[in-house]
Amino acid sequence: MQIFYYINVPLFSYLSRQSENLFLPSSVWERRAGALSLSHALLPDRLMAEVTRDNLEGPDQDEAISRRIVGDGTAPQSVSAYLDPNYWDERFAGEEHYEWLKDYSHFGHLIRRHIQPSHSVLEIGCGNSRLSEALLEDGVADITSIDISGVAVDRMRKRLRAKGLKGIKVLEADMLDLPFDSGCFDIVIEKGTMDVLFVDSGDPWNPRPLTVDKVLAMLKGVHRVLKSDGTFISISFGQPHFRRPFFEDPELTWSFEYQTFGEEFHYFFYTLQKGRRRFDSTIGNTEKFALPPICLLHEELEGEDYIFRTSVDELNT
DSSP states (O other), rough: EEEEEBOHHHHHHHHHTTGGGSSHHHHHHHHHGGGGEEEOOOOHHHHHHHHHHTOOOHHHHHHHHHHHHTTTTTOOOSSSGGOOOOHHHHHHHHHOOOOOOOHHHHHHHHTTTTOOOTOOOEEEEEEOOOOHHHHEEEEEOOEEEESHHHHHHHHHHHHHHHHHHSSSSEEEETTTSSSSTTTTEEEEEEEEEHHTTTTTTTTSSSOHHHHHHHHHHHHHHHHHEEEEEEEHHHHHHHOOOHHHHHTTTTOOOOOOEEEEESSSOEEEEEEEETOOOOOOOOOOGOOOOOOOOOOOOOOOOOOOSSSSOOOOTTTOO
16 A cells, blocks of 8 residues: 655644535544655645745644644534534635635536537536536527525625626525426536535445435436436536445446546546446446545635645455
């Protein structure tokens, strides 16, 4: 087994102490600690300028970097808060804009392969993202964006009106109970929204039954509202060997393909076309990829997801 983390030792220690603010359980940190080979994190110049202007050195500087990455008061006290609509209402009331998993400029070339201007598009979990506006700029004229947070919906409506943008309908709705007729969208997109359902899933290889039920409820709802040849696009931290068992549930008829984007950290771009499933596909033969299980550490470092990157050989074999 060989594991490489782009993260420094004091930072790892601090993250371990603050693991209630991470999506990776503390038990996982402890289980892997003995096998870690650690090196200094690749941090942006702006962050280094902030933490070095007080002439901090050694452990003091590492601690300052650690606290800046985790964010004092930015992340909730418990990851379960991400499943609470009240948390999102409070957060969106004070947060103007944040893009999970990069912005459109990083994956727009992948989306354009599947979307045409005439398509009807549903965005699930819009939050305060600018994804729908980017799609509008690309010529898509029929966009529906939903979020469970009424605050996010209200603020997005006001923002669109202020910009004079038309063609985007914004609705308050639950992704587990989509309020749309069957077969009404050509494209359904989610970016990091489904990942939230996994924040307290436990063992990523054997998620809790409640997590399984919620994820399948979402996927079956998406499958239902797609047209007969519609496409579901899921942009995720989650690796294929964790997502595939859900995407290939027997009740879902879509195909399964993915690509990656990103540099220091890879994100997954899944495309699932309804009615195109290959039933010779076998979950058991899924390749294990050299990236970590889902970890949604929220921070604000130049819009990047500076967490850690792992290279794993012969893990869980």
